[in-house]
Amino acid sequence: MDKSHDEHDDEHARLRGLIGAGRYVVAAVVTAITVAVIARAVVVSLRSEKLYIKVTNGTVLVLGFLPNNKVMMSVALDSSNPSGRVGISYGGVTVSLLQHNRSLITSFVIKDGITGITVGPEASWLSNTVATQDVPADVSQEFVDGMRNRTLVTDAAVHLHGTLRTQVSGLNYTRGHTTEFRCYPVTIGFWAALPAPAGDVSCKEVS
Numbered sequence: 001m002d003k004s005h006d007e008h009d010d011e012h013a014r015l016r017g018l019i020g021a022g023r024y025v026v027a028a029v030v031t032a033i034t035v036a037v038i039a040r041a042v043v044v045s046l047r048s049e050k051l052y053i054k055v056t057n058g059t060v061l062v063l064g065f066l067p068n069n070k071v072m073m074s075v076a077l078d079s080s081n082p083s084g085r086v087g088i089s090y091g092g093v094t095v096s097l098l099q100h101n102r103s104l105i106t107s108f109v110i111k112d113g114i115t116g117i118t119v120g121p122e123a124s125w126l127s128n129t130v131a132t133q134d135v136p137a138d139v140s141q142e143f144v145d146g147m148r149n150r151t152l153v154t155d156a157a158v159h160l161h162g163t164l165r166t167q168v169s170g171l172n173y174t175r176g177h178t179t180e181f182r183c184y185p186v187t188i189g190f191w192a193a194l195p196a197p198a199g200d201v202s203c204k205e206v207s
C-alpha cells in the first residue's frame, strides 16, 4: 500500500464528509426556518380574536369644575388586539364609574368616531374621553364636593358596556354582541391630587 495514496483517499473521504455535513446543516437550517415560520403562523392564527383593554395609569381624572354646576372628567383606555388576522371594533361604549360598594358614581359615552374603538390586527388604540357631567343630574354634589376637597375615591371600578365586532373582510364587521369589561381597582380624583401612577389596570371581560 502506498502511504501517500492512503492520505489522498483519506482527504477525499474527509472532503466528502464535510460536503455531506454541510448539506445536512443547510437542510437542517432550512427545516428549522420552515418550522419557525409555520409555528408563528399557527401561533398567530390561534391567538384569540380578543380585545385587551387597560385603564391608563389606573386613574379617572377630574379635570376641573365649570360654572353652571358642571364637572369635567377624563379616562384614557389603551386597547390592543393581538390577533394577526382580524380587526376588532368596540362601539357604542358606555363607561360607568362605580364605588367599591358598587353604587354608581356616574356614566358617560365614549365618542370614538362612528365605529367606536377600532383596533387593527396586532395593533393598539389609545382613546382619551373627556366628559362634561352635570351636577347633580349626572353626578352627585357629594362626590363633587369630595373631589374639590382633594378626596380620592380608591378601589373604584370602571365598567365598560358596548358592542364588540370582528372584521369579516375589508370594512365589513360581524353584527357583534354586547360585551362588558370590568377594570379594577381604579382611583378617581382631582388631577392634581392623584399620587404618582402605579401602572395601568387591566380590564376583564365579564360577559
Ligand SMILES: *[C@@H]1O[C@H](CO)[C@@H](O)[C@H](O)[C@H]1NC(C)=O
Pocket (backbone or CB within 6 Å): 056, 057, 059, 076, 196, 197
Ligand atoms: C399617566 O401618567 C404619566 C406619568 O405621571 C403622565 O405623564 C400621563 O399623562 C398619564 N396619562 C394619563 C392618561 O393620565
Ligand SMILES: *[C@@H]1O[C@H](CO)[C@@H](O)[C@H](O)[C@H]1NC(C)=O
Pocket (backbone or CB within 6 Å): 099, 101, 102, 103
Ligand atoms: C357606597 O359608598 C358611598 C361612599 O362611601 C356612599 O355614599 C353610598 O351610600 C354607599 N352605597 C351603598 C349602596 O351602600
Ligand SMILES: *[C@@H]1O[C@H](CO)[C@@H](O)[C@H](O)[C@H]1NC(C)=O
Pocket (backbone or CB within 6 Å): 142, 145, 146, 149, 151
Ligand atoms: C372636606 O374636608 C374636610 C376636612 O378633611 C372635611 O371636614 C369635610 O367634611 C370635607 N367636605 C366634603 C364635602 O367632603
Ligand SMILES: *[C@@H]1O[C@H](CO)[C@@H](O)[C@H](O)[C@H]1NC(C)=O
Pocket (backbone or CB within 6 Å): 168, 169, 172
Ligand atoms: C361587505 O359589505 C358590502 C355592503 O354591505 C357588501 O356589498 C359586500 O358584499 C360585503 N363584502 C363581504 C366580503 O362580505
